[in-house]
Amino acid sequence: MEEVKLHGFWASPFSHKVIWALKLKGVKYEYIEEDLSNKTQLLLQYNPIHKKIPVLVHGGKPIVESGVILEYIEETWPENPLLPEDAYERAMARFWIQFGEDRKALKFFTYGSGKKQEEAIKEALEVLKIMEEKGLGDNKFFGGGAIGLVDISFGWFAYGFECMEEVVGVKLLEPSTLPRLCAWVQNFKQVTVIKENLPNREKLLTHLKWFREKVLGIC
Ligand SMILES: N[C@@H](CCC(=O)N[C@@H](CS)C(=O)NCC(=O)O)C(=O)O
Known part of the structure; x- marks a missing residue:
């Protein structure tokens, strides 16, 4: 090889x-x-x-x-396929991957406070709701019963998002409002390959705090 x-x-x-x-x-x-x-x-x-x-x-x-x-x-490496076999299903998977690419749900991290941040939080909640209702539905994973490329593409939710919320001091991913998405985060993190390959939470928190302060200039 x-x-x-x-x-x-x-x-x-x-x-x-x-x-x-x-x-x-x-x-x-x-x-x-x-x-x-x-x-x-x-x-x-x-x-x-x-x-x-x-x-x-x-x-x-x-x-x-x-x-x-x-x-x-x-x-x-077509073994262990991460996209559906059916062409239409594959197109749908690619739609959701593209949907996540603009990373609108993360903008709240890039504003300090005020109207822009309020708008970013509102937009993030709308995006998360769409992901839950239209993307995930009642499935365990975006890929259906097993993890797939859409899950991997949204994977930053499973670790980075929670740390971003903590750094900013807001909570958007709540089981009371987004129960299926919150369950997905847990399901995703329980997949052995994911569990064994996540960054250290404390180290990531420190990095994100540094990034927000020094790179984005938010105090
Ligand atoms: N659209 C790119 C984004 C990659 C990206 O933003 N990488 C960042 C790290 S998270 C980077 O290399 N930054 C270095 C730089 O901008 O100089 C992708 O999906 O691969």
């Missing part, structure tokens, strides 16, 4: 999407942790346009953008 390498960053939800997909497929790979303030020459060479992680390198060839990487993984 050709060598597989992944350039990532421990706190990145994009890196985690790729890690979870590779592990669910049972693909062996070498992980290279990047210091995003001092990126390796290899990363800049592999992703000269965006200069971002994650980058998957398969047989020396780089693939960038987490969504593209997930599709590549699914096509290259």
